[in-house]
Amino acid sequence: MISEDKNLTEAFDPKTGKNIRWTAKIGTETHSTPVVAGGRVFIGTNNGEPRDPKHQGDRGVLMCFDEKKGDLLWQLVVPKREEDPYHDWPKSGISSPATVEGDRVYVVSNRGEVMCLDVRGMANGNDGPYRDEGVHMTPRGTNAPPQPLQVGPLDADIIWIFDLTSGAGIWSHDAAHSSILIQGQHLYLNSGTGVDNTHKRIRTPDAPSxxxxxxxxGLLLARDDEHIAPNVFHCTWSAPSLGEVNERPLVFFAGGNGVVYSFDLIDQSSRREAGFPGKFETQDLKPSAEKISPQSAPTSVGSNVLKLKKIWQFDFDPTAPKEDVHRYNSNRRESPSNIYGMPVFFRNRIYVAGGGDLFWGKNEAWLKCIDATKTGDITRSGEIWSYPLDRHVMSTPAVHDGLVFIADCGRKVHCVDAQTGKPYWTHEIKGDVWASPLAADGKVYLGTRSGEFWVFAASKEKRILSFIELGSPISATATAANGVLYVATMTHLYAIQQ
Incomplete structure (x- = not known):
């Protein structure tokens, strides 16, 4: 990840308060990266530390804090799915980072729902057209109370909901981790489809990725047509990205089958040809009883849904097994590859890291550079360079000033040349890395699952600027905005400023 922010500190200490602007207690398990926009900080977590007495027990939570003071402004609280823990892993909370545009927040809930929220919460009333927030926040199943919960000033204002399970035909697995890409009128996102609770079977082979x-x-407009689902080894983790190749904007996406794709954007003419209006407005949504929701969404993808046009595909691991892939489950020596991080577009190249699945696959992993200007199957012609990593990788690479920074679950940080893949330095750390490195202000910031936080110089020469023990595992990537660094552990969010 990259930030253009300046004057960021290289050292801080929550124990002494050094360079700590504010601290907010969040949940007990936090995998979502903090997002800062419009004077607010958004972060997904769980309900391990309830902020509202009416919400008790395991929930997915999106918290919205005041950027200056760290006060909690409002929160989205979502009940857990109860039919199968592998649909909505216990205590994992809302893991999808929020995407903010203007007065709208877009996020994927722990239930696999794409949700559009008002950035102001209920402070300016219930905007609608969705007005069933009380029903939505009320637990279902055996723990359901006799009446829906009452909406209060701390609750989120939902604009619309699209359920990926009933509306797009996916099979949710563990949690939704992908952030949402906004391009014009459209939201592009990873569907989160994956294996069932046996980890060896795909229940929805026709599901989009x-x-x-x-x-x-929230109307479903388009999907991929690449038949990825049968070869998804574990789940679909990677977020889509956007770039312009020869004045042509493209979406880049890494499937759960270990293949990287580029697609054309959908446009107004293709929308009209499929029978969709050229533009929708929020008021086009029908009243609450008929809205797009888990209860009313179609059970399969409609025939008028557009198919995305593929420009190229790149098999990240061409010698890996391609048939009957789930028989390689738990094989640490031979298996398909998976990609957790996002493909990064920079100067007509894609930088992406992948390899064996962290939980069920082989140990091998690589960082690769791909020529994004080609077309067709570019598995052989598109690879510019490949750099071996030590062990499984979850990170998105940070491309900065001719260098690429990446960290892996072999407990090592790597710095390589962006043009050639030549390594400049590596550094052994104590913990696995699920977060991505943040390159900003001449520094590289990185947290580990053992609770360490490292700050390196963003240079060809290895220089450790600081090392902080935070005492809680870190899954979230650090972010920066308006001269402030934001670091989230499992339990706390820190706003850091020198």
């Missing part, structure tokens, strides 16, 4: 929704209404 990449979907496009209308941002005003």
């Amino acid at each position: 990449l979907v496009v929704l209308d941002k005003a209404t």
Whole structure:
């Protein structure tokens, strides 16, 4: 990840308060990266430390804090799915980072729902057209109370909901981790489809992996047509990215089958040809009883849903097994590859890291550079360079000033040349890395699952600027905004400023 922010500190200490602007207690398990926009900080977590007495027990939570003071402004609280823990892993909370545009927040809930929220919460009233927030926040099943919960000033204001399970035909697994890409009127996102609780079977082989929704209404407009689902080894983790190749904007996406794709964007003419209006407005949504929701969404993807046009595909691990892939489950020596991090586009190249699945696959992993200007199957022609990593990788690479920074679960940080893949330095750390490195202000910031936080110089020469023990595992990537660094552990969010 990259930030253009300046004057960021290289040292801080929560124990002494050094360079700590504010601290907010969040949940007990936090995998979502903090997002800062419009004077607010958004972060997904769980309900391990309830902020509202009416919400008790395991929930997915999106918290919204005041950027200056760290006060909690409002929170989205989502009940857990109860039919199968592998649909909504216990205590994992809302793991999808929020995407903010203007007065709207877009996020994927722990229930596999794409949600559009008002950035102000209920402070300016219930905007609608969705007005069933009380029903939505009320637990279902055996723990359901006799009446829906009452909406209060601390609750989120939901604009619309699209359920990926009933509306797009996916099979949720563990949690939704992908952030949502906004391009014009459209939302591009990873569907989160994966294996069932046996980890050896795909229940929805026709499920999409990449979907496009209308941002005003949540209507499903398009999907990939690459038949990825049968070869998803574990789940679909990677977020889509956007870049312009020869003045042509493209979406880049890494499937759960270990293949990287580029797609054309959908446009107004293709929308009209499929029978969709050229533009929707929020008021086009029907009243609450008929809205797009888990209860009313279609049970399969409609025939008028557009198919995304593929420009190229790149098999990240061409010698890996391609048939009957789930028989390699738990094989640490031979298996398909998976990609957790996002493909990064920079100067007509894609930088992406992948390899064996962290939980069920082989140990091998690589960082690769791909020529994004080609077309067709570019598995052989598109690879510019490949750099071996030590062990499984979860990170998105940070490309900065001719260098690429990446960290792996072999407990090592790597710095390589962006043009050639030549290594400049590595550094052994104590913990696995699930977060991505943040390159900003001449520094590289990185947290580990053992609770360490490292700050390196963003240079060809290895220089450790600081090392902080935070005492709680870190899954979230550090972010920066308006001269402030934001670091989230499992239990606390720190705003850091020198």
